[in-house]
Every structure is written in C-alpha cells, then in structure tokens.
Amino acid sequence: MIFTVQIKVMPLKDLLDPQGKAVMGGLQNLGLNTVADVRIGKHIDLQIEAETKEAAVAIAEDAAKKLLANPVMEVYEIQVTPNP
Amino acid sequence: MIFTVQIKVMPLKDLLDPQGKAVMGGLQNLGLNTVADVRIGKHIDLQIEAETKEAAVAIAEDAAKKLLANPVMEVYEIQVTPNP
Known part of the structure; x- marks a missing residue:
C-alpha cells in the first residue's frame, strides 16, 4: 500500500x-x-510503500533524520495523509 | 489580531x-x-495582522501571487491556523 x-x-x-x-x-x-x-x-511530499501507516511514518522519520533535515538548525514535522 | x-x-x-x-x-x-x-x-509561515480570518487569507493570497509562488511552475495552498 x-x-x-x-x-x-x-x-x-x-x-x-x-x-x-x-x-x-x-x-x-x-x-x-x-x-x-x-x-x-521546506515541504517534502513522499510516496512510501509500506504495510501500515506506522511503518510509513518510521521510514519517513528515518529519511528526515538521515537526509532531509539538519537537526542543528531545523525541526521537522511528519504528517501522513490518506492516499488520493 | x-x-x-x-x-x-x-x-x-x-x-x-x-x-x-x-x-x-x-x-x-x-x-x-x-x-x-x-x-x-517551499513552506512559508506568515504572521499577518488583520481584522478577520478572511482578510488575513486575502493578504496571503496577494503575497503568494505577487511574490511567493511562480504560477507557471508552482501551485500554492493557503491554510490559516489558530494563533498559538
């Protein structure tokens, strides 16, 4: 999904x-x-293939921490929206 | 407000x-x-001084059209959140 x-x-x-x-x-x-x-x-939209909503959020957290946000200067907020 | x-x-x-x-x-x-x-x-947070929510949205629309978004390449979406 x-x-x-x-x-x-x-x-x-x-x-x-x-x-x-x-x-x-x-x-x-x-x-x-x-x-x-x-x-x-920045606003980043990801399409993530995952079994559950929680798994998708975990992947997004991982991506944010490792690549998308610099914790020294930035905060991030993750929101899962129902797929259109 | x-x-x-x-x-x-x-x-x-x-x-x-x-x-x-x-x-x-x-x-x-x-x-x-x-x-x-x-x-x-991009994600842009504005603090707008206005009488009503509608007036604030109108100012934001104006700002988006005139400066923040390039309609040839971008779409924008405006959301007013209650002030913290």
Whole structure:
C-alpha cells in the first residue's frame, strides 16, 4: 500500500532566517505592511510503500533524520495523509 | 489580531522536480528503497495582522501571487491556523 507522507522542515525558532527576512522586505516593498513575520522552510511530499501507516511514518522519520533535515538548525514535522 | 498563515508552494505535478529526484537518489543510497516518489517545495509561515480570518487569507493570497509562488511552475495552498 502506498502512503502519502508530508514532511515540513522549518528553521528553528531561535535562529535567524535570512530567506524569510528577505521575503519580508520584498512584501513590504509591495505594500503588504501587515505581514509581521515570515519564516521559510521546506515541504517534502513522499510516496512510501509500506504495510501500515506506522511503518510509513518510521521510514519517513528515518529519511528526515538521515537526509532531509539538519537537526542543528531545523525541526521537522511528519504528517501522513490518506492516499488520493 | 495576528493570524498564522501557512502557505505551501509545490512544483506542478506535470513538471520535473530535479531536487526531488536528487533526494530520491540519496534516499535509495541510504537503503530506503520503499520511497516511490519525492517532491520538494517551499513552506512559508506568515504572521499577518488583520481584522478577520478572511482578510488575513486575502493578504496571503496577494503575497503568494505577487511574490511567493511562480504560477507557471508552482501551485500554492493557503491554510490559516489558530494563533498559538
């Protein structure tokens, strides 16, 4: 069975996010002054072949730890959605 | 009132995603062979000052169209979450 797993990887709250700061400057130049803060991370969609939802999450955890997120600078969040 | 708005920007389904392909190769080198597909996009968290949820979404739509997503290559999805 194929599971769709979404992984959200964001910079840690305490760290500067230069990309977010740059985008915020851009938004203000466009006149969108009500935006108070911007943070930018990655969104990764995986299609994982697994027997159970738990097995799919375990594989996604493994992938996030080993390759997708840098724990020194980033946090990740895993979400399994029903397959369309 | 401050709203937390999440924008997910992903490459269009019909387009190649070279970053995703590269990550998939990396995962296979790590032995995670059950991953069938990988697609990588951006995740943007905005803090928006607005009167109502609808106003916050409208600002986020505007920001996505004008700066955050390239409609030729990407689709975006907006989600307002209750403020923590």
